[in-house]
Amino acid sequence: MSNHTYKKIELVGSSTLNIEDAVQNAVAKASLTEKNLRWLEVVETRAHLEDGKVAHWQVTVKIGATLE
Amino acid sequence: MSNHTYKKIELVGSSTLNIEDAVQNAVAKASLTEKNLRWLEVVETRAHLEDGKVAHWQVTVKIGATLE
Amino acid sequence: MSNHTYKKIELVGSSTLNIEDAVQNAVAKASLTEKNLRWLEVVETRAHLEDGKVAHWQVTVKIGATLE
Amino acid sequence: MSNHTYKKIELVGSSTLNIEDAVQNAVAKASLTEKNLRWLEVVETRAHLEDGKVAHWQVTVKIGATLE
Amino acid sequence: MSNHTYKKIELVGSSTLNIEDAVQNAVAKASLTEKNLRWLEVVETRAHLEDGKVAHWQVTVKIGATLE
Amino acid sequence: MSNHTYKKIELVGSSTLNIEDAVQNAVAKASLTEKNLRWLEVVETRAHLEDGKVAHWQVTVKIGATLE
Amino acid sequence: MSNHTYKKIELVGSSTLNIEDAVQNAVAKASLTEKNLRWLEVVETRAHLEDGKVAHWQVTVKIGATLE
Amino acid sequence: MSNHTYKKIELVGSSTLNIEDAVQNAVAKASLTEKNLRWLEVVETRAHLEDGKVAHWQVTVKIGATLE
Amino acid sequence: MSNHTYKKIELVGSSTLNIEDAVQNAVAKASLTEKNLRWLEVVETRAHLEDGKVAHWQVTVKIGATLE
Amino acid sequence: MSNHTYKKIELVGSSTLNIEDAVQNAVAKASLTEKNLRWLEVVETRAHLEDGKVAHWQVTVKIGATLE
Amino acid sequence: MSNHTYKKIELVGSSTLNIEDAVQNAVAKASLTEKNLRWLEVVETRAHLEDGKVAHWQVTVKIGATLE
Amino acid sequence: MSNHTYKKIELVGSSTLNIEDAVQNAVAKASLTEKNLRWLEVVETRAHLEDGKVAHWQVTVKIGATLE
Numbered sequence: 001m002s003n004h005t006y007k008k009i010e011l012v013g014s015s016t017l018n019i020e021d022a023v024q025n026a027v028a029k030a031s032l033t034e035k036n037l038r039w040l041e042v043v044e045t046r047a048h049l050e051d052g053k054v055a056h057w058q059v060t061v062k063i064g065a066t067l068e
Numbered sequence: 069m070s071n072h073t074y075k076k077i078e079l080v081g082s083s084t085l086n087i088e089d090a091v092q093n094a095v096a097k098a099s100l101t102e103k104n105l106r107w108l109e110v111v112e113t114r115a116h117l118e119d120g121k122v123a124h125w126q127v128t129v130k131i132g133a134t135l136e
Numbered sequence: 137m138s139n140h141t142y143k144k145i146e147l148v149g150s151s152t153l154n155i156e157d158a159v160q161n162a163v164a165k166a167s168l169t170e171k172n173l174r175w176l177e178v179v180e181t182r183a184h185l186e187d188g189k190v191a192h193w194q195v196t197v198k199i200g201a202t203l204e
Numbered sequence: 205m206s207n208h209t210y211k212k213i214e215l216v217g218s219s220t221l222n223i224e225d226a227v228q229n230a231v232a233k234a235s236l237t238e239k240n241l242r243w244l245e246v247v248e249t250r251a252h253l254e255d256g257k258v259a260h261w262q263v264t265v266k267i268g269a270t271l272e
Numbered sequence: 273m274s275n276h277t278y279k280k281i282e283l284v285g286s287s288t289l290n291i292e293d294a295v296q297n298a299v300a301k302a303s304l305t306e307k308n309l310r311w312l313e314v315v316e317t318r319a320h321l322e323d324g325k326v327a328h329w330q331v332t333v334k335i336g337a338t339l340e
Numbered sequence: 341m342s343n344h345t346y347k348k349i350e351l352v353g354s355s356t357l358n359i360e361d362a363v364q365n366a367v368a369k370a371s372l373t374e375k376n377l378r379w380l381e382v383v384e385t386r387a388h389l390e391d392g393k394v395a396h397w398q399v400t401v402k403i404g405a406t407l408e
Numbered sequence: 409m410s411n412h413t414y415k416k417i418e419l420v421g422s423s424t425l426n427i428e429d430a431v432q433n434a435v436a437k438a439s440l441t442e443k444n445l446r447w448l449e450v451v452e453t454r455a456h457l458e459d460g461k462v463a464h465w466q467v468t469v470k471i472g473a474t475l476e
Numbered sequence: 477m478s479n480h481t482y483k484k485i486e487l488v489g490s491s492t493l494n495i496e497d498a499v500q501n502a503v504a505k506a507s508l509t510e511k512n513l514r515w516l517e518v519v520e521t522r523a524h525l526e527d528g529k530v531a532h533w534q535v536t537v538k539i540g541a542t543l544e
Numbered sequence: 545m546s547n548h549t550y551k552k553i554e555l556v557g558s559s560t561l562n563i564e565d566a567v568q569n570a571v572a573k574a575s576l577t578e579k580n581l582r583w584l585e586v587v588e589t590r591a592h593l594e595d596g597k598v599a600h601w602q603v604t605v606k607i608g609a610t611l612e
Numbered sequence: 613m614s615n616h617t618y619k620k621i622e623l624v625g626s627s628t629l630n631i632e633d634a635v636q637n638a639v640a641k642a643s644l645t646e647k648n649l650r651w652l653e654v655v656e657t658r659a660h661l662e663d664g665k666v667a668h669w670q671v672t673v674k675i676g677a678t679l680e
Numbered sequence: 681m682s683n684h685t686y687k688k689i690e691l692v693g694s695s696t697l698n699i700e701d702a703v704q705n706a707v708a709k710a711s712l713t714e715k716n717l718r719w720l721e722v723v724e725t726r727a728h729l730e731d732g733k734v735a736h737w738q739v740t741v742k743i744g745a746t747l748e
Numbered sequence: 749m750s751n752h753t754y755k756k757i758e759l760v761g762s763s764t765l766n767i768e769d770a771v772q773n774a775v776a777k778a779s780l781t782e783k784n785l786r787w788l789e790v791v792e793t794r795a796h797l798e799d800g801k802v803a804h805w806q807v808t809v810k811i812g813a814t815l816e
Contacts, residue, residue, distance in 0.1 A: 005505040006488040008536070012346040012404065018088045020154045023183065024190055029345040029407055031188030040190075042181040045110040047091065049131070052099025054092055054108075060348070063185070064488065067505055073233040074216040076264070080278040080336065086156045097277040097339055113178040115159065117199070120167030122160055122176075128280070132216065135233055141437040142420040144468070148550040148608065165549040165611055196552070200420065203437050209301040210284040212332070222360045224630045227659065228666055235664025244666075246657040249382040251363065253403070256371030258364055258380075267661070268284065271301055290700045292426045295455065296462055303460030312462075314453040317722040319703065321743070324711025326704055326720075335457070352482040352540065358632045369481040369543055385654040387635065389675070392643030394636055394652075400484070413573040414556040416604070428698045431727065432734055439732030448734075450725040471729070472556065475573055494564045496766045499795065500802055507800025516802075518793040521586040523567065525607070528575025530568055530584075539797070562768045589790040591771065593811070596779025598772055598788075617777040618760040620808070624686040624744065641685040641747055672688070676760065679777055692754040692812065709753040709815055740756070 005067045006038065012060045019045060022059040036066035073135045074106065080128045087113060090127040104134035141203045142174065148196045155181060158195040172202035209271045210242065216264045223249060226263040240270035277339045278310065284332045291317060294331040308338035345407045346378065352400045359385060362399040376406040413475045414446065420468045427453060430467040444474035481543045482514065488536045495521060498535040512542035549611045550582065556604045563589060566603040580610035617679045618650065624672045631657060634671040648678035685747045686718065692740045699725060702739040716746035753815045754786065760808045767793060770807040784814035 013026025023042065031037055044060040081094025091110065099105055112128040149162025159178065167173055180196040217230025227246065235241055248264040285298025295314065303309055316332040353366025363382065371377055384400040421434025431450065439445055452468040489502025499518065507513055520536040557570025567586065575581055588604040625638025635654065643649055656672040693706025703722065711717055724740040761774025771790065779785055792808040 003501065004490050005502050008486040008488065010348040010350075010402070010486075011407070012348065014344050018086075018154075020190070020193075025343065026345050027185060027188065027190060037185040037188055039185055040183045042183075047108045047110075049095060049105040049107055052095065052105055054088070054095060057088075062486070067487070071229065072218050073230050076214040076216065078214075078280040078282075078334070079339070080280065082276050086154075093275065094277050115176045115178075117163060117173040117175055120163065120173055122156070122163060125156075130214070135215070139433065140422050141434050144418040144420065146418075146552040146554075146606070147611070148552065150548050161547065162549050198418070203419070207297065208286050209298050212282040212284065214282075222358075222630075224666070224669075231661060231664065231666060241661040241664055243661055244659045246659075251380045251382075253367060253377040253379055256367060256377055258360070258367060261360075266282070271283070290426075290698075292462070292465075299457060299460065299462060309457040309460055311457055312455045314455075319720045319722075321707060321717040321719055324707065324717055326700070326707060329700075350484040350486075350538070351543070352484065354480050358630075365479065366481050387652045387654075389639060389649040389651055392639065392649055394632070394639060397632075411569065412558050413570050416554040416556065418554075426698075428734070428737075435729060435732065435734060445729040445732055447729055448727045450727075470554070475555070494562075494766075496802070496805075503797060503800065503802060513797040513800055515797055516795045518795075523584045523586075525571060525581040525583055528571065528581055530564070530571060533564075562766075591788045591790075593775060593785040593787055596775065596785055598768070598775060601768075615773065616762050617774050620758040620760065622688040622690075622742070622758075623747070624688065626684050637683065638685050674758070679759070690756040690758075690810070691815070692756065694752050705751065706753050 006064045007067050008062045008064050009034070010043065010060065010062050012058055014056050014058050016056045019057050019059055022057040023061055026059070026061050027063065030063050030065075034063075034065045036068070037063055038066055039064045074132045075135050076130045076132050077102070078111065078128065078130050080126055082124050082126050084124045087125050087127055090125040091129055094127065094129050095131065098131050098133075102131075102133045104136070105131055106134060107132045142200045143203050144198045144200050145170070146179065146196065146198050148194055150192050150194050152192045155193050155195055158193040159197055162195065162197050163199065166199050166201075170199075170201045172204070173199055174202060175200045210268045211271050212266045212268050213238070214247065214264065214266050216262055218260050218262050220260045223261050223263055226261040227265055230263065230265050231267065234267050234269075238267075238269045240272070241267055242270060243268045278336045279339050280334045280336050281306070282315065282332065282334050284330055286328050286330050288328045291329050291331055294329040295333055298331065298333050299335065302335050302337075306335075306337050308340070309335055310338060311336045346404045347407050348402045348404050349374070350383065350400065350402050352398055354396050354398050356396045359397050359399055362397040363401055366399070366401050367403065370403050370405075374403075374405045376408070377403055378406060379404045414472045415475050416470045416472050417442070418451065418468065418470050420466055422464050422466050424464045427465050427467055430465040431469055434467070434469050435471065438471050438473075442471075442473045444476070445471055446474060447472045482540045483543050484538045484540050485510070486519065486536065486538050488534055490532050490534050492532045495533050495535055498533040499537055502535065502537050503539065506539050506541075510539075510541050512544070513539055514542060515540045550608045551611050552606045552608050553578070554587065554604065554606050556602055558600050558602050560600045563601050563603055566601040567605055570603070570605050571607065574607050574609075578607075578609045580612070581607055582610060583608045618676045619679050620674045620676050621646070622655065622672065622674050624670055626668050626670050628668045631669050631671055634669040635673055638671065638673050639675065642675050642677075646675075646677045648680070649675055650678060651676045686744045687747050688742045688744050689714070690723065690740065690742050692738055694736050694738050696736045699737050699739055702737040703741055706739065706741050707743065710743050710745075714743075714745045716748070717743055718746060719744045754812045755815050756810045756812050757782070758791065758808065758810050760806055762804050762806050764804045767805050767807055770805040771809055774807065774809050775811065778811050778813075782811075782813050784816070785811055786814060787812045
């Protein structure tokens with residue numbers, strides 16, 4: 001296991017619900033093309049505002065995936 | 069649209085519920101005096117503790133608003 | 137009150153539910169051995185991924201406690 | 205002069221031309237309501253892209269002004 | 273108390289005496305127009321030099337105030 | 341629109357002219373293989389020096405593109 | 409001496425007097441339970457405000473102590 | 477040469493031997509699919525621990541490669 | 545496994561040999577009093593110099609250990 | 613070439629024209645006393661303001677030069 | 681004045697008295713060999729501890745001086 | 749000893765061998781012109797790549813030396 005190499009990709013997920021859902025949306029999208037997703041790090045949390053309220057959350061994550 | 073100027077104000081919102089609600093409370097307060105709120109960036113997340121539990125969340129945000 | 141000294145300890149809490157629950161788990165664990173927990177600062181938010189989904193959240197916090 | 209106090213305000217200026225013009229636009233806007241602008245610090249440089257080109261620059265600055 | 277919202281303003285205070293006095297000068301100035309100042313964070317410490325000596329200290333602080 | 345996911349890629353563009361042109365060169369290159377470029381953030385500005393002058397600018401940017 | 413190991417602990421000291429005294433209070437408290445304190449690094453300087461003045465300084469330090 | 481564009485990719489290499497070997501493993505893996513690797517920057521150094529010892533090093537690097 | 549809580553402790557290890565050995569010395573010391581060491585992060589690398597050479601390396605690490 | 617050592621010096625260049633010219637002025641000044649300037653990194657961009665406009669740009673750079 | 685170039689040098693001053701005196705000692709030393717010292721920025725504040733007390737303060741500053 | 753002043757210089761050392769050797773090369777070069785080198789801090793670790801392998805390590809260090 002000590003010889004594994006991982007790549008990290010940076011995505012921004014969005015959601016009208018909450019921060020966790022925005023992250024899950026990014027992970028779901030990444031899993032369509034990348035296998036072996038292993039972990040993620042939240043890099044930045046932003047939100048788009050409309051009518052004086054949060055309209056949707058935008059969360060930037062770095063996702064680590066095993067390189068085969 | 070390329071000539072817009074925005075100002076950024078820094079607020080700390082609180083909530084007993086969760087991080088998103090603390091942010092929403094800050095945005096709601098800002099919207100009482102500022103028009104045209106456009107986006108926010110979460111700067112820092114803290115919590116006040118009582119009796120060995122989170123009593124309320126305190127989230128610092130920077131809010132961007134169009135300068136008229 | 138101005139003469140209080142606080143210590144800060146760094147913990148990582150986990151949860152399958154959400155970020156706030158991971159933080160609460162860390163605080164609950166800390167309260168077993170430390171008295172007078174006063175505040176916390178979220179330092180880093182990560183997640184462990186399995187099957188293309190977040191399996192559990194891992195949140196690093198610094199917790200401040202009054203030194204007696 | 206050693207007793208001066210300054211406030212710092214954070215603005216985002218935009219321009220289709222270049223980074224310097226985006227900054228100047230932010231300063232020009234600030235000067236409409238603030239007197240005694242003294243210096244600025246560039247905090248972040250971003251750009252909005254359209255059709256595979258920079259459509260306009262967005263530069264965040266902190267502007268220091270003497271408090272009277 | 274968990275529903276309080278705070279705003280944070282950034283000021284630079286100056287003093288020929290020392291760092292603490294520069295901070296106090298910034299707070300004194302802020303208190304002329306802002307009510308309910310609650311805490312501050314020192315952001316940056318600089319000094320203006322003349323004749324090979326510190327002529328005055330310039331300390332940047334962020335001041336938190338309760339939003340009513 | 342709240343369900344969009346974006347990826348961020350990191351490029352270094354070069355130019356003998358100026359900082360903006362180095363950025364534009366990176367964007368132009370990215371647009372050859374990536375569709376739907378939306379925004380960029382300048383991460384680092386460096387320059388290669390020759391004969392005591394800037395020979396070319398090297399600007400690192402993160403470019404955000406909509407994931408389809 | 410090259411084989412020494414040190415631990416670093418993080419404390420917040422308070423004082424109504426000044427920044428140095430807040431640091432000294434944290435060191436004094438640490439010396440009650442830790443032997444062989446060797447150095448400290450100031451991590452953050454904050455202050456609690458009351459009546460438009462600094463009521464007390466709160467300085468976060470990391471203290472290094474030789475592990476026996 | 478001033479018109480070159482580079483992309484930067486982020487990898488985590490592992491090794492039971494040492495930090496340099498972990499980096500070399502990441503570079504070797506990258507060279508299987510990427511041509512024209514030019515430089516790297518070490519971003520983070522971590523290690524997995526077992527039985528009170530470092531079991532393997534995990535080093536995150538950003539690798540720059542010429543875009544053709 | 546998702547309910548584990550970890551604590552992080554900060555140590556500085558030293559060695560006349562190299563960076564990895566300084567880290568191993570810190571881990572060895574930690575393992576005398578802490579069980580279940582899991583991972584570490586290198587925070588800072590310094591060296592003490594004597595006679596124009598590195599006399600010993602001093603590496604600061606944060607070590608994560610499972611809280612039982 | 614692998615045995616080269618470089619020194620890095622930090623300068624602030626000024627210009628009424630633009631950011632690039634401020635950098636070039638710093639490089640020109642450095643080249644009067646330092647040989648073999650190789651690269652630079654922009655560290656900070658500030659501007660002095662007068663009459664509600666940028667009067668001159670002040671750009672801090674770190675310049676790398678081969679040590680002979 | 682817009683054509684001035686400044687160099688920045690980094691020094692660590694020490695004092696048994698307080699932070700300001702440690703800074704003044706660094707400036708005094710710099711003024712022995714450098715003319716036209718203009719400003720300084722405090723980069724880091726540390727202290728050497730002996731007998732459970734601060735023995736002396738060590739303050740790292742960057743000093744800006746006009747290049748003639 | 750509390751009145752010592754130190755200067756810090758920034759160098760980049762190179763080596764085909766490893767990180768420690770790159771640092772030692774920088775220190776050896778510094779010791780040719782500077783007396784009383786006391787400590788160093790590793791600021792950045794990079795490597796030049798050739799043929800899909802690390803060709804040489806480039807390590808930036810800040811070296812502290814007693815000012816006489």
